[in-house]
Amino acid sequence: MIYLDNAATTFPKPRSVSVAFNNAVRLYGGNPGRSSHYLSRQAARIVYETREEIASLFDGQPESVVFTLNATYALNIAINALRKKNGLVLISNFEHNAVLRPVAYGGEYEVFDASGSDDEVITAFTSALAFKPSLVVCNHISNLCGKVLPVERIGKICHDNRIPFIIDASQSAGRRCLSLRETYADAICAPGHKGLYGAQGSGFVIFADKYREGASELFPFVHGGNGVNSLEQFMPDFLPERFEGGTLPTPAIAALCAGIGEVKRITVPNIEYLENALGRRLTEGLSVIRGVTVYGNYGGGTVLFNVDGQSSENVARQLDDNGICVRSGYHCCPLGHRTLNTPQGGAVRASVSVFNTKYDIDRLLTVLNKK
Amino acid sequence: MTCLITMRSETYALRAERVLKNRGISAKKIKLDGEYSLRGCSYGIQLDCRNRAVALSVLNEINLPYSDIRSL
Structure with a gap:
């Protein structure tokens, strides 16, 4: 085959990934963040270590890593958190439905042409700022043809114009160096099961450092229990737990941790x-x-x-x-x-x-x- | 004497434990008793009170928020 x-x-996965997944199921199957017993603590530890691995890969902080089931959930979280009510969203003409659909569902959007050279893309993007977007979302690498968007330059322009910027790193995570700081991105969204070699059922958003203290203004996409401030009616006002309702997929996260280890090794x-x-x-x-x-x-x-x-x-x-x-x-x-x-x-x-x-x-x- | 520093969540407690250990300060993440967790389930770190000042300075250095400090 x-x-x-x-x-x-990605397939096949490195052997260390299946070993990590298997170990999580067999050896530390407790619910992370819920109980104080050994198995729960072990599960919480592997979840935290994975946050550290992701943070080091994308130049962010471990507590700014929000786990999701996949990149689509990650993008839905980030887009809903950062888009302004009635605000227009600017996207590229290479976006996957994971970007197009949540953007189209939530309101107005416009598309800029990203098919040319980097300079041509920047010219098209700059012209599209006339639409006065309140949010920009674009992928780093197209899932169709390998087209790489100049996200550092786009991010700098967004930063200078005070427009939040989300990067869909579905195809680039693990395949291209990508930094929250160098791209001025407000959030990077990625699956765990593609270039990071994790298991299906893992994904994440990593938010910029500034949202660690400003998360109360971000609209949570999922509401529910997460083992934090459980007497309160609403989700915590800090990352990552503001966006993590319900039990996390510990085996998939453990597999992702091992997958990132392989990326770092190679x-x-x-x-x-x-x-x-x-x-x-x-x-x-x-x-x-x-x-x-x-x-x-x-x-x-x-x-x-x-x-x-x-x-x-x-x-x-x-x-x-x-x-x-x-x-x-x-x-x-x-x-x-x-x-x-x-x-x-x-x-x-x-x-x-x-x-x-x-x-x-x-x-x-x-x-x-x-x- | 043992001191308890209350953290926002288990994630923050784990980071505090990790960072302090890297600086040579022994700390242990714990789930707090109800009397220390009025908002519901909460986490903190336990450490020797003699290390309290250094520990707080490390947490401040990396901007890791904490809420309450007690001697047990």
């Missing part, structure tokens, strides 16, 4: 280098196959393409028949597909992880060459 659907979720720059090399090999190989169209050749380890005369679903099915896992369709990203001008039915996406090899890429190219 050759797995090239790592933009959806190092983010090495992961970026290796995935880019595989992506380049794939793009170059596809480009010379007659009848194959590659969309948005932006580099990176995620490549979008179609084969003339065949639906994306049909191509994905034939690859699956040959033991190759890719994803077809619209990838929950209608804005991005419109931007890249893909046909009805979408396109085929192949996305690598650092655990893929040149052989995996060449095998996919061989199968497509035979068509």
Whole structure:
């Protein structure tokens, strides 16, 4: 089996991840933050250690890390917390539905063009500030084509204009260096199960330091018990517990902790280098196959393409028949597909992880060459 | 004598415990008895009162909020 659907979720996971998940289930299955017995304390400790790991990766504070089930929940929390009532939200034309839907549901939004060079993106973004957004949300790397947005420059402009800025790091966490401070971001949202190699069921928001004391103004998305100030009717007015209602998924969080450990072991720059090399090999190989169209050749380890005369679903099915896992369709990203001008039915996406090899890429190219 | 510093939550208590240990100050996170937790379930850290001043200075240095300090 050759797995090239790592933009959806990475697979296989490092062995340390499954060991950590298994240990959490078997050895410290208490409810973190609830009881004072040994098993609860052990669970709380691994949850806290994971907050530390995330904080060190994104240049923030452990108590500003809010755990969620995935990036979508994280983005819903951050968007609802930071958007102003009746305020317009500015997003890019590569946003996933995890951004588009909560933004569209909550009120007005506008879209800026992020398909050009960094300078062109900044020009488009600056022009779009005429809409007077009260919040900016954009991804760091597109889930369709590997396009990297200049989030440091966007964040600086937001900072200078006092506009809150949220980064969707779903595709970049673990794959690109990303800092709360260097991007001036108010919040970074990410899944645990993609580039950080954790288990599904983990995700997080890490808020900027300033919200540690100003969290009372942030609207909580979920209300419920969390073992803190339990005699009070409302959620605590501080991070992270303001946003953490209900039992946390300790096994998935423990797995995420181990996954981040693997990222740190390999190092983010090495992961970026290796995935880019595989992506380049794939793009170059596809480009010379007659009848194959590659969309948005932006580099990176995620490549979008179609084969003339065949639906994306049909191509994905034939690859699956040959033991190759890719994803077809619209990838929950209608804005991005419109931007890249893909046909009805979408396109085929192949996305690598650092655990893929040149052989995996060449095998996919061989199968497509035979068509 | 043992001192008790009340923290906002278990997360803050764990960070305080970790940071103090890194500075060579022994501290232990505990769940507070009801008499010290009027808002409901709360957490704090226990430490030797002789280390209280240094501990508070470390917590202030990293802007880690605490609420109540008692001698037990």
